[in-house]
Amino acid sequence: MSLAWRGGRVMVASGCGGTGRELAAYADLAGLDFVTRSITLDPRPGSPGPRIAETPSGLVNAIGLQNPGLEHFLATELPWLVRAGARVHVSIVGSTLGEHADLARRLSRAPGVSGLEVNLSAPDQAGEGLFETREPFHAASVVAAVRREFSDDRPVLAKLRLDPSRAVETSRLVHEAGATAVVLGNALSAAMPDGRPGGLTGPAVAPVALRCVRDVCAVLPDLPVVAAGGVASPDDARRFLAAGAVAVQVGTALLHDPTTVARIAEALSRGET
Amino acid sequence: MTEARDPLHVDGELLATKKQGAYRLLTIAAPGIPQRFRAGTFVAVSTGEGRLARRALWIHRVKETGAYGPTLDVVVDPTGPGTTWLATRPVGTRLAVTGPLGRPFALPREPVSCVLVGEGHSAAAMFPLAEGLRERSCPVTLVVAAADEAHLLSALEARRSARAVTVVTADGSVGMRGQVAHHLPGILERADADVVYAAGPDATLRAAAAAAESRGAWSQVALERPLTCGTGLCQGCPVPVAGEDGIVRLVRDCIDGPVFRGDRVAWGALA
Numbered sequence: 001m002s003l004a005w006r007g008g009r010v011m012v013a014s015g016c017g018g019t020g021r022e023l024a025a026y027a028d029l030a031g032l033d034f035v036t037r038s039i040t041l042d043p044r045p046g047s048p049g050p051r052i053a054e055t056p057s058g059l060v061n062a063i064g065l066q067n068p069g070l071e072h073f074l075a076t077e078l079p080w081l082v083r084a085g086a087r088v089h090v091s092i093v094g095s096t097l098g099e100h101a102d103l104a105r106r107l108s109r110a111p112g113v114s115g116l117e118v119n120l121s122a123p124d125q126a127g128e129g130l131f132e133t134r135e136p137f138h139a140a141s142v143v144a145a146v147r148r149e150f151s152d153d154r155p156v157l158a159k160l161r162l163d164p165s166r167a168v169e170t171s172r173l174v175h176e177a178g179a180t181a182v183v184l185g186n187a188l189s190a191a192m193p194d195g196r197p198g199g200l201t202g203p204a205v206a207p208v209a210l211r212c213v214r215d216v217c218a219v220l221p222d223l224p225v226v227a228a229g230g231v232a233s234p235d236d237a238r239r240f241l242a243a244g245a246v247a248v249q250v251g252t253a254l255l256h257d258p259t260t261v262a263r264i265a266e267a268l269s270r271g272e273t
Numbered sequence: 274m275t276e277a278r279d280p281l282h283v284d285g286e287l288l289a290t291k292k293q294g295a296y297r298l299l300t301i302a303a304p305g306i307p308q309r310f311r312a313g314t315f316v317a318v319s320t321g322e323g324r325l326a327r328r329a330l331w332i333h334r335v336k337e338t339g340a341y342g343p344t345l346d347v348v349v350d351p352t353g354p355g356t357t358w359l360a361t362r363p364v365g366t367r368l369a370v371t372g373p374l375g376r377p378f379a380l381p382r383e384p385v386s387c388v389l390v391g392e393g394h395s396a397a398a399m400f401p402l403a404e405g406l407r408e409r410s411c412p413v414t415l416v417v418a419a420a421d422e423a424h425l426l427s428a429l430e431a432r433r434s435a436r437a438v439t440v441v442t443a444d445g446s447v448g449m450r451g452q453v454a455h456h457l458p459g460i461l462e463r464a465d466a467d468v469v470y471a472a473g474p475d476a477t478l479r480a481a482a483a484a485a486e487s488r489g490a491w492s493q494v495a496l497e498r499p500l501t502c503g504t505g506l507c508q509g510c511p512v513p514v515a516g517e518d519g520i521v522r523l524v525r526d527c528i529d530g531p532v533f534r535g536d537r538v539a540w541g542a543l544a
Binding site: 046063202 | 506508
């Protein structure tokens with residue numbers, strides 16, 4: 001395990017823990033690494049329904065980045081999470097390098113932020129009007145802009161696409177640009193049944209995530225890799241940890257069983273299967 | 274930090290299953306959930322075989338079942354793969370159950386006249402509400418509606434908890450014929466309704482809200498959306514609802530609802 005990683009081994013993935021309050025009924029948030037849904041500078045209403053479709057062993061979602069914007073997040077959601085004792089990693093996404101830098105600067109001064117996760121891989125960047133990071137050097141430029149404003153030793157995670165053909169190259173560049181770790185990875189680009197762009201998550205994408213994690217860990221042994229993609233059981237978590245990941249994020253499984261994070265964390269700490 | 278009102282996620286067991294017209298009535302042991310039930314809340318149930326979305330079911334009744342203590346009755350309308358799976362489970366099946374979820378119906382403080390409208394399987398939510406209102410000495414008129422007799426929840430049971438029961442079927446196989454929406458103004462008039470509660474398809478809820486508003490009555494509607502998590506985590510069930518400030522925002526059906534004031538729902542924007 002890389003010495004650079006100081007977080008826990010089981011994290012709540014972005015977009016699957018609500019504001020934290022909803023999850024608190026099923027899991028003790030104290031000490032838990034909680035990644036928020038992606039926060040933008042301005043509020044976003046999100047897309048109209050239907051937003052989620054069921055597929056074999058997966059879900060396709062088109063939430064449209066619904067979030068209350070940075071101001072409201074700082075005023076209400078962040079203080080609540082901090083009071084609950086969570087280690088808060090704020091997921092950020094923006095339309096320009098400047099927006100990313102703004103978000104990072106203001107969050108660097110907000111009390112209680114444990115770290116940032118830069119969402120470099122929203123499944124529909126063009127449709128959402130986001131800064132496009134198809135090319136690895138574009139992703140690295142965002143990370144550099146964020147790191148410049150979030151400049152202490154708190155972690156900046158770079159959440160990447162589950163694209164085995166670019167994962168190693170992108171990971172190398174974002175690491176050089178200042179990312180503490182990479183998260184592999186986001187929802188796979190997909191389509192809702194009616195054809196609107198969406199993202200596929202759940203156990204259906206786990207083998208793709210495992211391939212990305214394995215490749216990056218093999219080529220870049222000094223870069224901490226956080227695995228995300230279909231983790232639903234302690235065995236799933238162990239498979240990713242055995243492939244070299246320092247931690248796993250649990251997302252879609254929480255929608256199916258909100259106690260999943262607590263159960264996996266407990267099983268790993270007891271060393272059980 | 275769980276509190277007495279917080280929902281629980283439990284390993285439940287299917288204790289009994291009974292055909293009721295086109296529906297299946299399931300009795301489930303789900304320890305701790307019945308004690309927290311209030312009318313208008315629901316449970317989310319997992320349905321196996323790689324299906325990740327939960328199925329949301331109105332809690333129809335809480336009752337004592339022998340050695341199991343209080344148990345839940347839910348009504349399953351087998352229209353898709355998940356609900357069909359549920360409707361065909363044998364007794365003894367283990368079921369992951371989360372609940373009670375959502376905001377319940379608000380009950381009036383005074384013994385005012387209430388009309389309860391339940392259409393199709395959604396009428397399940399109205400039976401325990403009728404009992405709660407009766408305990409508060411509210412005169413209750415229960416309207417049970419459906420496309421046909423097979424989709425009508427038992428009107429016989431309804432008579433136990435309501436002063437008056439009206440049955441409406443679209444095909445006229447039982448009770449009054451036609452869409453319940455058309456009969457509502459007259460029913461509200463006869464009951465001299467102060468409050469209208471409704472559960473069912475959007476069109477019926479909208480009609481109930483409109484009929485209430487036109488006579489100056491309050492309305493509360495239980496909106497049904499396909500739910501993914503049911504717990505407020507995924508933001509997958511947006512409904513447009515006006516806040517205290519009159520501004521319409523997309524809120525979550527599962528946790529900000531499913532019960533809303535009828536005059537606050539932006540019916541035209543409902544997707």
